Amino acid sequence: MGLFDKKFCDVCGEKIKLLGNRKLEDGNLCKSCASKLSPWFSERRHSTVASIKEQLAYREANKEKVERFHSTKTIGDRTKVYLDEAAKNFMVTSAGNIREANPDVLAFADVTGCHLDIDEDKYEEKFTDDEGNEKSYNPPRYRYEYDFTIIINVNNPYFDDIRFRLNSSSVEGDSRVEYDKYKDMGEEIVAALTNIHEEVREQTISANEPKKTIVCPFCGATGIPTAAGTCEYCGASL
Numbered sequence: 001m002g003l004f005d006k007k008f009c010d011v012c013g014e015k016i017k018l019l020g021n022r023k024l025e026d027g028n029l030c031k032s033c034a035s036k037l038s039p040w041f042s043e044r045r046h047s048t049v050a051s052i053k054e055q056l057a058y059r060e061a062n063k064e065k066v067e068r069f070h071s072t073k074t075i076g077d078r079t080k081v082y083l084d085e086a087a088k089n090f091m092v093t094s095a096g097n098i099r100e101a102n103p104d105v106l107a108f109a110d111v112t113g114c115h116l117d118i119d120e121d122k123y124e125e126k127f128t129d130d131e132g133n134e135k136s137y138n139p140p141r142y143r144y145e146y147d148f149t150i151i152i153n154v155n156n157p158y159f160d161d162i163r164f165r166l167n168s169s170s171v172e173g174d175s176r177v178e179y180d181k182y183k184d185m186g187e188e189i190v191a192a193l194t195n196i197h198e199e200v201r202e203q204t205i206s207a208n209e210p211k212k213t214i215v216c217p218f219c220g221a222t223g224i225p226t227a228a229g230t231c232e233y234c235g236a237s238l
Contacts, residue, residue, distance in 0.1 A: 009033055010049045011056065024049055038104050039093075040159040055158050065089070065105035066098060075189050077182075079164040081150075083192065090193070092152070092162050106154055113153035114193040116186035121145045121170070144173030148182040150189055214238065 007016045010027035022029040027049040034044065036059055037052070044052075069091065073083040079094040088108045095101030125141040126134050148166040166185055171178045211224045219234040226232050 011052055024052060036102075038158055039101075040104065040156075040162050042159070058158070059102060062105055063099075063102055066091075066102055069105055073192070075185065075192060077166060077185065078168050079166070081189050081192070083196070085196075088196070090196075092164060094164075104156070106156065108193075108196045110154045110156060111152060111193050111196070112155055113151075114190050115151055116183075116190050117149045117151060118183065118186075119147045119149065121147075145170040146173065146179060146182075147171070148186050150186055152193060 007021055007028050008014065009016055009030035009032075010024070011029055011033045014030055014032070016028060016030045020031040022031065022034045023045055025046055025048050029044070029049075029052060033052070033056065036056055037044065038055065038059065041055065047055075068087070069082070069084050069089060070086065071082040072085045075081045075083075079092060081090060081092050083090050089105050090108065091103040091105050093101050093103035095103065121144065123143050123145070124136065125143055126136055129135050146167075147170055150162075150164055150166060152162040153160065154162060166182045167178075171182060173179075213222055213224055215222050216231040216234060216236060216238065218236040219231060221231065221233040223232045225238050230237055
């Protein structure tokens with residue numbers, strides 16, 4: 001086939017416009033279908049048509065999760081972490097229209113790790129002498145810039161982590177207020193997701209532990225307490 005031969009999307013079947021093709025491992029993907037994939041997905045070129053169809057089905061089902069999502073806590077500035085503490089779910093997005101963006105709704109139990117990365121860039125400051133030559137100060141002077149990135153490791157079939165920068169532009173080293181703002185923000189996100197993950201993990205372990213039998217002090221029967229903490233025979237609170 002020639003370079004400018006007409007191509008069709010192997011997912012939706014629509015004709016792909018000029019410069020609109022997104023190559024897959026075994027086919028072609030149109031720009032419209034590609035826009036519906038998870039924003040955290042980065043393995044498109046190594047994906048098959050079948051795996052892309054599976055992900056699009058997952059993304060379609062995710063719309064219902066977004067509809068049911070009720071944010072109880074929001075952390076962030078430009079990109080925000082939304083927590084639904086009652087449903088034990090969270091999502092990360094910078095979108096103003098959340099329904100339209102359809103951010104991935106993940107369970108707290110999907111989190112396998114979370115940390116804040118503070119990247120420091122160091123630049124030497126120099127001056128120009130009377131002859132127009134650039135010279136170093138003695139002793140050398142430096143300026144610093146910082147970027148704050150959150151990495152959330154997750155258990156998901158389509159991506160392994162969620163990475164986003166907290167600051168919109170690099171923070172100057174002498175701007176202590178801005179530095180502390182994003183450092184505190186990042187640590188709050190890490191603490192929230194880490195603590196929640198540990199709580200869910202402990203609850204899961206507890207739920208899977210074998211139930212112990214006890215003797216009811218009211219009716220004398222030996223049995224396993226109900227989920228409500230009552231005797232399964234007489235209904236008394238244990």
